[in-house]
Amino acid sequence: MRTRRLFLKEAAAVSAALATGGTAFASPSTAGDAPSTAPGYKRIATEEAWAPAELLTTYRKLAAEKSFDDPGFIAMWSRLGSRPELLARLADIGERRIADMDATGIDMQILSLTSPGVQIFDAATANSLATTTNDQVAEAVRKYPSRFTALAAAAPQDPKAAVKEIERAIHKLGMKGVIINSHTRGEFLDDPKFWEIFEAVEALKVPIYLHPQTPPPAMIGPYVERGLEGALWGFEAETGLHGLAILRSGALDRFPGLQLVLGHGGEALPFWLFRLDYMNRSARPNLRNGATKLNKKPSEYMKENFYVTTSGMAWAPVITFLQSVMGVDRVLYAMDYPYEFEGSEVTATDNVHMSHTDKKKLFQTNAEKVFGL
Numbered sequence: 293m294r295t296r297r298l299f300l301k302e303a304a305a306v307s308a309a310l311a312t313g314g315t316a317f318a319s320p321s322t323a324g325d326a327p328s329t330a331p332g333y334k335r336i337a338t339e340e341a342w343a344p345a346e347l348l349t350t351y352r353k354l355a356a357e358k359s360f361d362d363p364g365f366i367a368m369w370s371r372l373g374s375r376p377e378l379l380a381r382l383a384d385i386g387e388r389r390i391a392d393m394d395a396t397g398i399d400m401q402i403l404s405l406t407s408p409g410v411q412i413f414d415a416a417t418a419n420s421l422a423t424t425t426n427d428q429v430a431e432a433v434r435k436y437p438s439r440f441t442a443l444a445a446a447a448p449q450d451p452k453a454a455v456k457e458i459e460r461a462i463h464k465l466g467m468k469g470v471i472i473n474s475h476t477r478g479e480f481l482d483d484p485k486f487w488e489i490f491e492a493v494e495a496l497k498v499p500i501y502l503h504p505q506t507p508p509p510a511m512i513g514p515y516v517e518r519g520l521e522g523a524l525w526g527f528e529a530e531t532g533l534h535g536l537a538i539l540r541s542g543a544l545d546r547f548p549g550l551q552l553v554l555g556h557g558g559e560a561l562p563f564w565l566f567r568l569d570y571m572n573r574s575a576r577p578n579l580r581n582g583a584t585k586l587n588k589k590p591s592e593y594m595k596e597n598f599y600v601t602t603s604g605m606a607w608a609p610v611i612t613f614l615q616s617v618m619g620v621d622r623v624l625y626a627m628d629y630p631y632e633f634e635g636s637e638v639t640a641t642d643n644v645h646m647s648h649t650d651k652k653k654l655f656q657t658n659a660e661k662v663f664g665l
């Protein structure tokens with residue numbers, strides 16, 4: 293309950309802090325290389341972060357007090373706390389964000405509560421925060437329906453409550469999927485105690501975006517010692533591990549319709565597919581579904597149950613590779629705003645060599661299909 297008290301107490305302070313630093317927004321670092329305005333497709337960015345200012349203040353406060361047993365979280369939010377412009381961009385889900393989207397040619401953002409979302413708190417606090425933040429972002433979507441849509445935050449700490457909130461967010465608030473910021477207090481969703489969430493999401497026919505978080509305490513040591521706990525390497529190591537753990541748990545045999553979205557080119561998993569198939573034949577299994585073997589090869593689950601996005605990967609060789617191994621229908625555009633806010637990266641992605649049809653899939657129609665826009 294301690295964290296919740298902080299959360300409420302700090303709300304006024306952060307509003308004041310943001311008010312002082314919030315008006316002057318720098319252009320993206322490469323504004324001169326602006327994306328074309330009429331490319332012949334809508335640009336829908338699928339991994340775009342937000343968080344209410346008071347939640348950001350809570351993160352910073354917890355990191356500063358170091359009272360939280362999560363070295364990755366402490367390292368990350370100590371650093372981000374010194375970037376007021378980034379924090380202000382995260383907190384804005386209105387005109388300022390839309391101006392940034394206009395400056396970089398983004399037609400629509402799919403908003404998701406930034407990592408670690410509600411997943412660091414105790415179950416009651418987390419569930420209450422999921423409800424509040426879902427209501428807040430739904431309000432922004434109602435106000436700007438052609439520019440924003442959103443994914444539902446949920447608290448896996450209490451799977452039953454998470455299912456209720458997900459169902460409310462999809463049915464009542466019109467949300468288009470679920471954001472899970474990877475591990476929940478050190479636990480991964482390959483544990484069957486979380487599978488009622490999979491069951492509900494499969495029935496709702498919406499995807500789960502499995503977004504990175506810093507590695508949990510059991511994993512963080514060698515990363516944090518070297519400054520690698522964040523997006524440089526720790527994020528992809530942690531989330532690739534989480535995705536692979538779910539894939540090998542048998543959950544996708546139990547819930548064959550379940551669809552997961554991985555950012556950052558699939559958190560390296562597509563690159564490893566050949567080796568994953570080969571080595572999985574002799575590796576110790578991680579089956580949690582009561583079966584004795586997986587029904588399919590890892591590469592088959594990747595192509596049937598996962599989508600990957602280009603967040604942080606505005607690089608032609610990777611995008612071409614992803615389309616070739618995952619299929620052109622399974623690769624979606626993302627910017628990763630505001631952490632990665634680069635107009636030149638939109639242009640670079642525009643310029644990746646592929647047919648116009650495939651490019652429209654990448655930027656627009658795959659997202660419309662996966663998220664039911």
Ligand code: MN
Nearest residue numbers: 339341603628
């Ligand atoms: Mn992200």
